Amino acid sequence: MADEPSVRRRKAEPKSNDSPSSEPVESETEVLKEQIPKKPKRKSPQERLDDDAAYSTASLCLDILRVITFIGLAWIGLSYLISNGETYSWGISDPPKYLKPEWWMKQFRGPVYLTPIELSAYDGSDPFKPIYLAINGTIYDVSSNPRTYGPGGSYHYFAGCDAARAYVTGCFAEDRTPDMRGVEDMFLPLDDPAVDKYWSKEELEVLRKNEREEALKKVNDALRHWVEFFRKKPEYEFVGYVKLPEGWPGTEPRRPLCEQAAKGRKKRVVPGHEGR
Known part of the structure; x- marks a missing residue:
């Protein structure tokens, strides 16, 4: 028996109850397919009509x-x-202005151009018209402040006209005009031979030139202040511009300085003699 060349094979052991089930195992591909949601079935035209009827x-x-x-x-x-x-x-x-029909009409019509005569009709005397005033050629609607610019108001002189000159001189009744010629005189000193003798003729000419340039700057600054005042006031709405005649103001005589503005002029002061 020991010389027998063949080797006996050991029989396979029987499978225990703990061994894996003999049922086929699902592949990963099949599992993933089940997890992917299926696309809804497209409804037919008749089915869509039925849903609409529902x-x-x-x-x-x-x-x-x-x-x-x-x-x-x-x-x-x-x-x-x-x-x-x-x-x-x-x-x-x-109501606020954007709830008023007239405000929307103004937004679409653009700027209005009025002659001085046409502008005078908007001085507040007509209760059915707005109150307009102009300064340096620009017109504003000041109807929101009738107690000031309407009839009887403290600044009614400015309504219905361009009274740029009066804003600087302070002569409300006399200077209801945009003509600014000669307004700088209110800032110029008065000539006085007893004082002017302290300068030579050449020095006096240079001094007068510098004084006029400074006076013109003061007029410009004073007018700009009021122009900016109305431009930045949200309650005063921009309306348009004053349409002046061709060649103005050369077509009118030069206005004299009003009495109130003239009273503010003083004599020239000699350097070193201030307060005497």
Whole structure:
């Protein structure tokens, strides 16, 4: 038996109950396929028509009611906010300018050009017209301040005209004109032989030239102050421009300095003699 060349094979052991199941195992590809959501089936035209028919009249009425409710609440809320709690129904006693039709008309019509005669019709005497004033050729609507610029107001002289000269001289009644010629004289010293003798003729000429340049600068600065005042006031709306005749102001005589402005002129002061 020991010489037998063949080797016996050991029989396979029987599988225990703990061994893996003999059922086939799903591959990873099949598992992934099951996890991917399937695309919905495209409905046929008839099915879509059936779905539309299912949208009942009651549902449509409910959606309309929701929209109307939202608009109503928004209407009430905006009225309360814009009126600062005054009203819920837009009955504002003094509505903002963007709620006034005339304000929107102004935005689309562009600047207005008025002659001095046409501008005079807007001085506040007509309650159905706005109050306009002009300064240095630019027209503003000052209707928001009728107590000041309307009839009886302290600055009614400025309404219905371009009174640029009066803003500088302070002569409201006399200088209701945009003609600024000679206004610089109010800032020039008075000539006095007893004082001027301290300068030679050449020195006096140079001095007078410098004094006039300084006076013109003061006039320009004073006028610019009022121009900027009206330009930056949000309640005073820009309207347009004054249309002056060709050749103006050369077509009119030169105006004298008004009495109030002339009274402010002083004699020239000699250096070293200040206060004497």
